[in-house]
Amino acid sequence: IAGITQAPTSQILAAGRRMTLRCTQDMRHNAMYWYRQDLGLGLRLIHYSNTAGTTGKGEVPDGYSVSRANTDDFPLTLASAVPSQTSVYFCASSDSGTDYYNEQFFGPGTRLTVL
Amino acid sequence: GQNIDQPTEMTATEGAIVQINCTYQTSGFNGLFWYQQHAGEAPTFLSYNVLDGLEEKGRFSSFLSRSKGYSYLLLKELQMKDSASYLCAVRDSNYQLIWGAGTKLIIKP
Numbered sequence: 091i092a093g094i095t096q097a098p099t100s101q102i103l104a105a106g107r108r109m110t111l112r113c114t115q116d117m118r119h120n121a122m123y124w125y126r127q128d129l130g131l132g133l134r135l136i137h138y139s140n141t142a143g144t145t146g147k148g149e150v151p152d153g154y155s156v157s158r159a160n161t162d163d164f165p166l167t168l169a170s171a172v173p174s175q176t177s178v179y180f181c182a183s184s185d186s187g188t189d190y191y192n193e194q195f196f197g198p199g200t201r202l203t204v205l
Numbered sequence: 206g207q208n209i210d211q212p213t214e215m216t217a218t219e220g221a222i223v224q225i226n227c228t229y230q231t232s233g234f235n236g237l238f239w240y241q242q243h244a245g246e247a248p249t250f251l252s253y254n255v256l257d258g259l260e261e262k263g264r265f266s267s268f269l270s271r272s273k274g275y276s277y278l279l280l281k282e283l284q285m286k287d288s289a290s291y292l293c294a295v296r297d298s299n300y301q302l303i304w305g306a307g308t309k310l311i312i313k314p
Binding site for chain 1: 209236238246247248249250253255292294301302303304305306307
Protein backbone atom coordinates (compact mmCIF):
# COMPACT_ATOMS: atom_id res chain seq x y z
CA ILE A 91 0.00 0.00 0.00
CA ALA A 92 1.27 3.47 -0.80
CA GLY A 93 -0.76 6.37 0.56
CA ILE A 94 -4.48 5.98 1.17
CA THR A 95 -6.78 3.30 -0.18
CA GLN A 96 -10.56 3.25 -0.15
CA ALA A 97 -13.01 0.44 -0.81
CA PRO A 98 -15.24 -0.07 -2.61
CA THR A 99 -14.52 2.12 -5.64
CA SER A 100 -18.22 2.43 -6.31
CA GLN A 101 -21.44 0.97 -4.93
CA ILE A 102 -25.14 1.03 -5.67
CA LEU A 103 -27.14 0.55 -2.50
CA ALA A 104 -30.83 0.13 -1.75
CA ALA A 105 -32.30 2.67 0.66
CA GLY A 106 -32.43 1.40 4.21
CA ARG A 107 -29.40 -0.84 3.87
CA ARG A 108 -26.32 -0.57 6.08
CA MET A 109 -23.00 0.16 4.39
CA THR A 110 -19.41 0.57 5.56
CA LEU A 111 -16.88 2.46 3.47
CA ARG A 112 -13.33 1.42 4.21
CA CYS A 113 -10.25 3.65 4.39
CA THR A 114 -6.66 2.62 5.15
CA GLN A 115 -3.49 4.72 5.17
CA ASP A 116 0.13 3.65 5.53
CA MET A 117 1.71 7.05 6.16
CA ARG A 118 1.38 6.83 9.96
CA HIS A 119 -0.63 10.05 9.97
CA ASN A 120 -2.38 10.85 13.23
CA ALA A 121 -5.35 12.67 11.71
CA MET A 122 -7.95 11.22 9.35
CA TYR A 123 -11.06 12.69 7.77
CA TRP A 124 -14.16 11.72 5.84
CA TYR A 125 -15.62 14.17 3.31
CA ARG A 126 -18.47 14.04 0.87
CA GLN A 127 -18.34 15.92 -2.43
CA ASP A 128 -21.51 16.90 -4.26
CA LEU A 129 -21.81 18.79 -7.53
CA GLY A 130 -21.73 22.54 -6.97
CA LEU A 131 -20.75 22.23 -3.33
CA GLY A 132 -17.37 22.18 -1.69
CA LEU A 133 -16.00 19.20 0.14
CA ARG A 134 -17.97 18.85 3.38
CA LEU A 135 -16.47 17.26 6.46
CA ILE A 136 -18.52 14.38 7.88
CA HIS A 137 -16.34 13.11 10.71
CA TYR A 138 -12.71 13.35 11.67
CA SER A 139 -10.22 11.77 14.04
CA ASN A 140 -7.19 13.61 15.40
CA THR A 141 -5.62 10.43 16.77
CA ALA A 142 -6.40 6.75 17.24
CA GLY A 143 -9.18 6.25 19.77
CA THR A 144 -10.79 9.67 19.26
CA THR A 145 -13.36 10.95 16.77
CA GLY A 146 -15.25 14.17 16.19
CA LYS A 147 -18.24 15.44 14.23
CA GLY A 148 -17.81 17.61 11.20
CA GLU A 149 -20.24 19.80 9.31
CA VAL A 150 -22.62 17.02 8.12
CA PRO A 151 -22.42 14.06 10.55
CA ASP A 152 -26.08 12.98 10.67
CA GLY A 153 -26.67 9.46 9.37
CA TYR A 154 -22.97 8.55 9.56
CA SER A 155 -20.73 7.02 12.20
CA VAL A 156 -16.99 6.34 12.38
CA SER A 157 -14.50 4.49 14.54
CA ARG A 158 -10.72 4.73 14.89
CA ALA A 159 -9.45 1.58 16.55
CA ASN A 160 -5.90 2.02 15.22
CA THR A 161 -3.76 4.55 13.35
CA ASP A 162 -4.24 3.07 9.88
CA ASP A 163 -7.99 2.44 9.52
CA PHE A 164 -10.94 4.81 9.59
CA PRO A 165 -14.19 3.19 8.41
CA LEU A 166 -17.34 5.20 7.73
CA THR A 167 -20.72 3.53 8.33
CA LEU A 168 -24.11 4.49 6.99
CA ALA A 169 -26.53 2.81 9.37
CA SER A 170 -29.59 3.10 7.13
CA ALA A 171 -28.82 4.67 3.77
CA VAL A 172 -31.07 7.34 2.25
CA PRO A 173 -31.02 8.76 -1.31
CA SER A 174 -29.60 12.10 -0.07
CA GLN A 175 -26.43 10.22 0.86
CA THR A 176 -25.72 9.64 -2.82
CA SER A 177 -22.33 11.30 -3.24
CA VAL A 178 -18.62 10.80 -3.77
CA TYR A 179 -16.89 10.07 -0.47
CA PHE A 180 -13.24 10.94 0.09
CA CYS A 181 -11.08 9.81 2.96
CA ALA A 182 -8.04 11.93 3.79
CA SER A 183 -5.20 11.93 6.29
CA SER A 184 -2.59 14.36 7.58
CA ASP A 185 -0.05 14.84 10.29
CA SER A 186 -1.62 16.65 13.22
CA GLY A 187 -0.21 19.54 15.20
CA THR A 188 -0.20 23.24 14.65
CA ASP A 189 3.41 23.96 13.84
CA TYR A 190 3.34 23.09 10.16
CA TYR A 191 0.87 23.24 7.33
CA ASN A 192 0.11 19.52 7.43
CA GLU A 193 -1.45 19.08 4.03
CA GLN A 194 -4.21 16.54 3.69
CA PHE A 195 -3.65 13.54 1.43
CA PHE A 196 -6.74 12.08 -0.22
CA GLY A 197 -7.79 8.59 -1.15
CA PRO A 198 -9.23 7.88 -4.62
CA GLY A 199 -12.84 8.16 -3.45
CA THR A 200 -15.93 5.95 -3.28
CA ARG A 201 -18.85 6.77 -5.55
CA LEU A 202 -22.04 5.78 -3.70
CA THR A 203 -25.51 5.72 -5.19
CA VAL A 204 -28.50 5.12 -2.91
CA LEU A 205 -31.70 4.17 -4.67
CA GLY B 206 -21.34 31.58 9.06
CA GLN B 207 -18.27 30.46 7.19
CA ASN B 208 -18.00 31.10 3.49
CA ILE B 209 -15.48 30.54 0.71
CA ASP B 210 -16.23 32.07 -2.71
CA GLN B 211 -14.60 31.17 -6.01
CA PRO B 212 -15.77 31.56 -9.62
CA THR B 213 -17.57 28.48 -10.85
CA GLU B 214 -15.80 28.22 -14.18
CA MET B 215 -13.03 29.93 -16.15
CA THR B 216 -11.67 29.46 -19.65
CA ALA B 217 -8.13 30.22 -20.79
CA THR B 218 -5.86 29.54 -23.75
CA GLU B 219 -2.91 27.19 -23.81
CA GLY B 220 0.32 29.08 -23.10
CA ALA B 221 -1.47 31.98 -21.41
CA ILE B 222 -1.74 33.06 -17.75
CA VAL B 223 -4.85 32.72 -15.60
CA GLN B 224 -5.69 34.00 -12.12
CA ILE B 225 -8.26 32.20 -9.97
CA ASN B 226 -9.59 34.27 -7.07
CA CYS B 227 -10.84 33.14 -3.70
CA THR B 228 -12.46 35.23 -0.98
CA TYR B 229 -13.24 33.92 2.45
CA GLN B 230 -15.04 34.66 5.68
CA THR B 231 -14.23 32.13 8.37
CA SER B 232 -14.14 31.82 12.14
CA GLY B 233 -10.42 32.15 12.60
CA PHE B 234 -7.63 31.71 10.10
CA ASN B 235 -4.78 29.22 10.24
CA GLY B 236 -3.71 29.10 6.64
CA LEU B 237 -5.13 28.84 3.14
CA PHE B 238 -4.67 25.91 0.80
CA TRP B 239 -5.07 25.39 -2.93
CA TYR B 240 -5.73 21.94 -4.31
CA GLN B 241 -6.05 20.66 -7.86
CA GLN B 242 -8.67 18.06 -8.76
CA HIS B 243 -8.88 16.41 -12.16
CA ALA B 244 -12.27 15.04 -13.13
CA GLY B 245 -12.99 11.74 -11.41
CA GLU B 246 -9.87 11.93 -9.27
CA ALA B 247 -8.90 12.95 -5.75
CA PRO B 248 -7.76 16.46 -4.83
CA THR B 249 -4.00 16.96 -4.68
CA PHE B 250 -2.14 19.66 -2.76
CA LEU B 251 -0.77 22.64 -4.69
CA SER B 252 0.11 25.41 -2.26
CA TYR B 253 -0.19 26.84 1.22
CA ASN B 254 -0.19 30.43 2.46
CA VAL B 255 -0.34 31.59 6.04
CA LEU B 256 1.44 34.96 5.80
CA ASP B 257 0.59 37.80 3.44
CA GLY B 258 2.37 37.76 0.13
CA LEU B 259 3.22 35.59 -2.81
CA GLU B 260 4.41 31.99 -2.73
CA GLU B 261 5.91 30.75 -6.00
CA LYS B 262 6.25 27.14 -6.99
CA GLY B 263 7.25 26.61 -10.60
CA ARG B 264 4.44 27.62 -12.95
CA PHE B 265 2.04 28.07 -10.03
CA SER B 266 1.98 30.97 -7.54
CA SER B 267 -0.42 31.74 -4.72
CA PHE B 268 -1.06 35.08 -3.07
CA LEU B 269 -2.69 35.90 0.25
CA SER B 270 -4.04 39.09 1.84
CA ARG B 271 -5.39 38.30 5.29
CA SER B 272 -6.76 41.80 5.87
CA LYS B 273 -8.87 41.50 2.72
CA GLY B 274 -9.82 37.85 3.18
CA TYR B 275 -8.50 37.22 -0.33
CA SER B 276 -6.24 34.83 -2.17
CA TYR B 277 -5.49 34.02 -5.76
CA LEU B 278 -3.83 31.16 -7.60
CA LEU B 279 -1.81 32.20 -10.65
CA LEU B 280 -1.07 29.63 -13.33
CA LYS B 281 1.50 30.54 -15.99
CA GLU B 282 2.34 28.94 -19.34
CA LEU B 283 -0.89 27.00 -19.29
CA GLN B 284 -0.82 23.44 -20.54
CA MET B 285 -3.74 21.24 -21.54
CA LYS B 286 -3.08 19.06 -18.50
CA ASP B 287 -3.93 22.06 -16.28
CA SER B 288 -7.60 21.56 -17.18
CA ALA B 289 -9.02 20.67 -13.79
CA SER B 290 -10.93 22.09 -10.85
CA TYR B 291 -9.03 24.26 -8.39
CA LEU B 292 -10.20 24.16 -4.79
CA CYS B 293 -9.56 26.89 -2.22
CA ALA B 294 -9.70 25.87 1.45
CA VAL B 295 -9.18 27.79 4.68
CA ARG B 296 -8.12 26.20 7.95
CA ASP B 297 -10.30 27.68 10.66
CA SER B 298 -9.86 28.23 14.39
CA ASN B 299 -10.56 24.51 15.01
CA TYR B 300 -7.86 23.55 12.51
CA GLN B 301 -10.49 22.09 10.18
CA LEU B 302 -10.54 22.90 6.46
CA ILE B 303 -13.46 24.87 5.05
CA TRP B 304 -13.69 24.30 1.30
CA GLY B 305 -14.88 26.42 -1.57
CA ALA B 306 -16.96 24.76 -4.30
CA GLY B 307 -14.02 24.88 -6.70
CA THR B 308 -13.28 26.61 -9.99
CA LYS B 309 -13.42 24.50 -13.13
CA LEU B 310 -10.64 25.66 -15.46
CA ILE B 311 -11.04 24.86 -19.15
CA ILE B 312 -7.94 25.20 -21.33
CA LYS B 313 -8.43 25.70 -25.05
CA PRO B 314 -5.75 25.12 -27.69
